[in-house]
Each structure stands twice: as C-alpha cells, then as structure tokens.
Amino acid sequence: MSSLVEQSKKLAAYKAVDENLKDSHSVVGVGSGSTVVYVAERLGQLEHKSSFVCIPTGFQSKELILSNGLRLGSVEEYSSIDIAFDGADEIDSQLNLIKGGGACLMQEKLVASCSKQLFIVADYRKRSPEKLGHAWRQGVPIEVVPAAYNKVLNDLKNLEGYKSAKVRYGGTFKAGPVVTDNSMFIIDADFGEIPVEKVSTLHSQIKGLVGVLETGLFANMTTAAYIGNEDGSVATLTL
Ligand SMILES: O=C(CO)[C@H](O)[C@H](O)COP(=O)(O)O
Numbered sequence: 001m002s003s004l005v006e007q008s009k010k011l012a013a014y015k016a017v018d019e020n021l022k023d024s025h026s027v028v029g030v031g032s033g034s035t036v037v038y039v040a041e042r043l044g045q046l047e048h049k050s051s052f053v054c055i056p057t058g059f060q061s062k063e064l065i066l067s068n069g070l071r072l073g074s075v076e077e078y079s080s081i082d083i084a085f086d087g088a089d090e091i092d093s094q095l096n097l098i099k100g101g102g103a104c105l106m107q108e109k110l111v112a113s114c115s116k117q118l119f120i121v122a123d124y125r126k127r128s129p130e131k132l133g134h135a136w137r138q139g140v141p142i143e144v145v146p147a148a149y150n151k152v153l154n155d156l157k158n159l160e161g162y163k164s165a166k167v168r169y170g171g172t173f174k175a176g177p178v179v180t181d182n183s184m185f186i187i188d189a190d191f192g193e194i195p196v197e198k199v200s201t202l203h204s205q206i207k208g209l210v211g212v213l214e215t216g217l218f219a220n221m222t223t224a225a226y227i228g229n230e231d232g233s234v235a236t237l238t239l
Pocket residue numbers: 031032033034035036086087088089098099100101102103104105108
C-alpha cells in the first residue's frame with residue numbers, strides 16, 4: 001500500500017480522536033480494520049488512557065486495545081458507550097456506510113448501536129461521490145448462519161437491484177469459507193449502486209431473510225466521517 005494512503009489513514013484517525021474524545025468519556029468503542037489501528041495508537045498515547053475502558057468489535061480490535069496499553073471491556077458489561085471510532089469500506093453522501101470488508105460487521109454494528117456517537121475514519125478512496133456501491137464493488141457483506149448460506153443466496157435473487165452474490169472464501173489463507181468471530185459465513189452481495197434513499201430499505205429486506213445475522217449496510221448511524229485526503233488535509237463530513 002502506498003505511504004500516501006497510510007498517511008491519510010493516520011491523519012484522519014488522529015484528528016477524529018483529538019477533536020472528539022473528551023475527558024468525560026469513560027466508555028470508548030474501538031472498531032476493526034487497518035485505519036482503526038491509528039485510532040488505537042492515538043488513544044494509547046493519551047495520559048489519561050486509564051480513565052476510559054475500550055469496547056472491541058472483534059478479535060483484531062481486542063488485540064489493538066491490549067497492545068496499546070488500553071483498558072479492555074466488553075459490550076456485555078457496557079451496553080452504553082460514550083463514543084466509538086471505526087473504519088468503513090465506503091461512505092455515501094448521506095454518511096451511510098458499507099462495512100464488513102474485514103468480516104466484523106455484526107460486532108461493529110452492535111458497538112455502533114450502543115454508542116451515543118460514531119466517528120468514521122477512512123482514507124480518500126472510501127468516499128463515494130453519491131451512492132454506495134460506486135467505489136466498493138465487492139458487494140454488501142452479509143453475515144449468515146452457515147447452514148443457511150444456500151437459502152440466503154437464493155433469497156437474495158428476489159430483491160430489487162440484485163446482481164450477484166457469493167460466499168466469501170479465505171483464498172490462500174483458508175481452504176473454504178471465511179468464518180467470522182461469531183462462527184458465521186459472509187456472503188458478498190452485489191446490488192450495483194445503491195440510491196441513498198434505498199439503503200435503509202435494502203438493509204431491512206436482507207436482514208428479514210431467515211439465516212441472516214446482520215448486514216454491512218449502516219444507515220443513519222454516523223455522527224461524522226473523517227477522510228484523509230491525498231494532499232495531507234483531512235475532510236470532516238457531517239450532515
Ligand atoms: O468494516 C470493517 C471490518 O469489518 C472495516 O472497518 C472496514 O473494512 C475498513 O477497513 P480499513 O480501515 O482497513 O479500510
């Protein structure tokens with residue numbers, strides 16, 4: 001990966017933490033992915049880091065919390081979270097998101113939904129001029145019960161905008177499907193470009209299929225998105 005992309009991730013993450021984490025915040029959600037690495041790094045540099053507890057969104061996130069000397073909590077203990085930081089695979093003009101590129105979508109949505117504020121950190125490649133499905137062409141990640149994968153693959157064909165769908169495989173790292181932190185499979189379903197006003201409906205339709213645990217469509221959850229630009233600036237997107 002180019003150092004420009006890496007630099008933009010770091011700048012966005014540091015700015016999001018610096019501008020939004022307050023001394024009064026005692027419970028902080030920490031998401032998953034390569035950009036959140038810099039969120040955890042920044043949190044770990046804070047003098048008052050022992051004054052808040054961090055809630056992970058999966059295995060990688062838990063490791064980030066521990067390796068940066070932060071206090072680890074769980075969403076079972078803390079179902080009210082003051083502020084959460086997470087990455088995204090794509091962000092539309094209304095701050096709807098596609099997430100789940102790293103297969104952590106269920107716990108990411110759990111933490112986001114428990115949080116009073118959700119700040120997204122990303123590099124410039126993640127920002128769509130308008131609709132989801134523009135830059136992120138892999139499809140919407142959907143976490144499914146393993147026994148239901150074939151049924152869900154068939155059910156998806158009946159939904160408006162459907163183009164294709166497949167179970168995500170582990171490639172050279174796993175002979176067979178990717179298995180999530182919840183022991184589920186991931187289906188990536190291509191719906192082309194998703195109109196802003198249809199994100200919520202599409203999420204509900206997919207979620208309504210028996211066998212679906214969660215979708216990677218995050219509608220109306222984002223407080224603000226911090227986007228690291230190629231020129232070294234960081235754009236703050238709010239509605
Ligand atoms: O949803 C996610 C994992 O399930 C990540 O937040 C998303 O894939 C973004 O990751 P990165 O910061 O590496 O681009």
